[in-house]
Structures are given as C-alpha cells and as structure tokens.
Amino acid sequence: MRPLAQSAVALGGGHGLHASLSALRKLHDELTLDQVTAVVTVADNGGSSGRLRGEFGVLPPGDLRMALAALCGDDEWGRTWADVVQHRFAGEGDMNGHVIGNLLIVGLWERLGDHVSALDWVGRLLGARGRVLPMALTPLDITAQVRGLAGGDVPTTVRGQVEVATTEGIISSVALDPADPVACPEAVQAVLDADWVVLGPGSWFTSVIPHLLVPELRDALVSTRARVMVVLNLEEQPGETQGYAPEDHLAALMEHAPELTVHTVLADTRTVTDHDVLQGAVASYDARLVVADVADPAAGARHDPDLLAKAYEQILTGE
Incomplete structure (x- = not known):
C-alpha cells in the first residue's frame, strides 16, 4: 500500500471547489493529510466580486472567499466565521448584494498591498485548515x-x-485574456510540491479548465510529481456542458492540456450511464477509474463533502 499522501492541492472555483475543499479539510482533521492548498480561478466578473473588481481593479474575491470558508473547522469558531464571511447584505442601498468576506479580503489587499499575504491573514483569522491562493496575480x-x-x-x-x-x-x-497572465508563484510551487492534485468538480469551462491556460501553472501541472485526480461533475451544466456525458467532460479537459498525465478519474455512481464507455475513455489516458457514491442524497446536483471525503481517502491511501 502506498503511504498516506502528505499534501493535496485542489484547483477550481465556486461551489465545486468548496465541496472538494470541505472534503479535503475533513481528511486534514483526521490526519490523513497534513497540508491542503486551494488554487482558485480569478476570472469572475459578476455579482459582488465583479463590482469590487470593477471599482478597485482587484482580483475578484468571491471564489477565494468561498474556498476560505470551506477550510473553516467544524468547531464553534470555524462555523461562526464561515457563516460571517459568507453573509450577503440585503437592503436596497449600495451595499445590497455585497458579501462580508469579499469586503474583508479587498480591504486587506488595499492595506497590505499583497494578495497572498492578505489571504493568509484572513485564513489565520478564520482558523482555516489550509491555504488559499489565486491562480494568477492579475484579474482575467x-x-x-x-x-x-x-x-x-x-x-x-x-x-x-x-x-x-x-x-x-x-x-x-476557452482562452484567457491576457493569454499569458503572471501565475501566483506560491500556487505554482504548491503544485510542484504536492502529493496529489485535484482538478474539479466545478463549472468545467469557467472554473476548472482555466487553470490549464495559465502557462506557468500549466507547466507545473504537467511536470509535477503529484498524482493528478480529475473529479467529474454530477451532471451537464446548461450554458457550459449541455449534453455532456462524463467522458465528454474528460475529453474537453484533455483537449486543452493533452500533455497532462492523469492518475485517477472519480465519477459518481448514478452519473455513469455507460460504464464501459467511460472506462474506455479513462483507459485511453492511462488513468484509472473510480466510481463511488459522492452526490448529496438530498441535492443530487452537488457533491456531498462527507461522501467525497470517503472516496478521496480511499484513493489517496490506495485502498
């Protein structure tokens, strides 16, 4: 049996990355992992993030905030701060729709003048079980x-x-503008140093694939000694992956980075309608397929962090 992995880096954004990090944080708490790092896409142009990006010229903070919230512990401190940073203002004034965590992150960016240092400070305040980094240092x-x-x-x-x-x-x-953004050096190093890299789940073309389009980050993903796990979405997403089967998600990912070496592909039991087809697609990339129950029974369109943690642990420990 392969020794327990010591570090994992999860790449993505939004709710998909939140679920993945919530699962990895549980493994951190159980000592299966001693280091968890999130590398987050920075291309959001909507909602509170888009407004702050437009007004202050900063990275969109929303997906970074969600990643930090996911890494909060299950104790009273962690639960309280996770709720606080996710709180969205109501009302009819200028603050309507803004999120406390977004404002906190942008305020620290202005105060400290350093994206990574500010995110580390927010993580310390929240008691986050891991580190959150942007995939690039300029808005995309x-x-x-x-x-x-x-x-x-x-x-x-x-x-x-x-x-x-x-x-x-x-x-x-999909492509990025600018096409060659400056990658976050700490994110690149985290990928190079990791035991496991987790790509997905999440909005496939706007949260997952963009990491493969940042040249320095792509090079790190291709050359890392880490084992790469691709976590497939639970269903097609209208507007991005309409009509996609699980194997189509994998094909789209590999079309954008054909030199990427994938070790494991994780799919949910109920989403695999043709096991032989998916198995053949996965085998064509010299990867192994793991099919497990990872969907939230109460909300089938989202991954369940507890079930996802169980699947991750089995994969990471080689069981």
Whole structure:
C-alpha cells in the first residue's frame, strides 16, 4: 500500500471547489493529510466580486472567499466565521448584494498591498485548515469560441465568465485574456510540491479548465510529481456542458492540456450511464477509474463533502 499522501492541492472555483475543499479539510482533521492548498480561478466578473473588481481593479474575491470558508473547522469558531464571511447584505442601498468576506479580503489587499499575504491573514483569522491562493496575480477575462448562436454554425467569441457560463451555444474552446497572465508563484510551487492534485468538480469551462491556460501553472501541472485526480461533475451544466456525458467532460479537459498525465478519474455512481464507455475513455489516458457514491442524497446536483471525503481517502491511501 502506498503511504498516506502528505499534501493535496485542489484547483477550481465556486461551489465545486468548496465541496472538494470541505472534503479535503475533513481528511486534514483526521490526519490523513497534513497540508491542503486551494488554487482558485480569478476570472469572475459578476455579482459582488465583479463590482469590487470593477471599482478597485482587484482580483475578484468571491471564489477565494468561498474556498476560505470551506477550510473553516467544524468547531464553534470555524462555523461562526464561515457563516460571517459568507453573509450577503440585503437592503436596497449600495451595499445590497455585497458579501462580508469579499469586503474583508479587498480591504486587506488595499492595506497590505499583497494578495497572498492578505489571504493568509484572513485564513489565520478564520482558523482555516489550509491555504488559499489565486491562480494568477492579475484579474482575467475568459473568452470562448461558441457555435450555434444566432442560428449559425460559425464560431462566435463570447467574453466574460458570466457570459460564457450562461451562453446558449456550444462551447468548443476557452482562452484567457491576457493569454499569458503572471501565475501566483506560491500556487505554482504548491503544485510542484504536492502529493496529489485535484482538478474539479466545478463549472468545467469557467472554473476548472482555466487553470490549464495559465502557462506557468500549466507547466507545473504537467511536470509535477503529484498524482493528478480529475473529479467529474454530477451532471451537464446548461450554458457550459449541455449534453455532456462524463467522458465528454474528460475529453474537453484533455483537449486543452493533452500533455497532462492523469492518475485517477472519480465519477459518481448514478452519473455513469455507460460504464464501459467511460472506462474506455479513462483507459485511453492511462488513468484509472473510480466510481463511488459522492452526490448529496438530498441535492443530487452537488457533491456531498462527507461522501467525497470517503472516496478521496480511499484513493489517496490506495485502498
């Protein structure tokens, strides 16, 4: 049996990364892992994050905030701070829709002038069981080549994370603007030093694949000694992966980084409609397929952190 992994890096954004980090944090608490790092996409242009990005020229803080909340402990301190940083203001004034955690992060960025140091300070305040890092140090825009818009088959360029995520066409590829953003050095080093790297789940074209488009981060993902695990989504996502089967998600990922070496692909039992087809697709990349119950029984479209933690532990320990 392979020794227990000592460190894991999870890449993504939004609710998918939140679920993955919540699972990895449980393994940290159980001493299966002694280090957990999140590397978070920074292309959001909607909601509170988009407003703060537009007004202050900062990285969008929302996905970073969610990652920090996911790493909060299950004790009273952790639960309280997780709720506080996730609190969204109501009302009808200028604060409507803003999130406390977003404001805290942006305030520390302004005060300290350093993205990573500020996030580390927020993590210390929250008692986070791990570290949260941006994938790049400048705000990014996602662009996509989309077919089927306006009734035609000629690809149309769609710009913006929200716009790409909600497009009614068929996405054939995505890119970043700028195309060669400066990667966060600490994120690159974390990937190089990790025992395991976890890609997904999450919005496939706007949260997962963008990490493979940052040149320095992509090089690290390709050259790392870590074993790469791809966690497939539970269902197709209207606007991004409409009509996608599990094997289609994997194919789209590999089309954007064909040199990536994948060790394990994790899929939920109920989403695998044709095991032989998925098994063949996974085997074509010299990876192994693990099928387990990881969906939330009460909300089948989301991963259950407890079930995901169980699956992760079995994979990480080789059981």
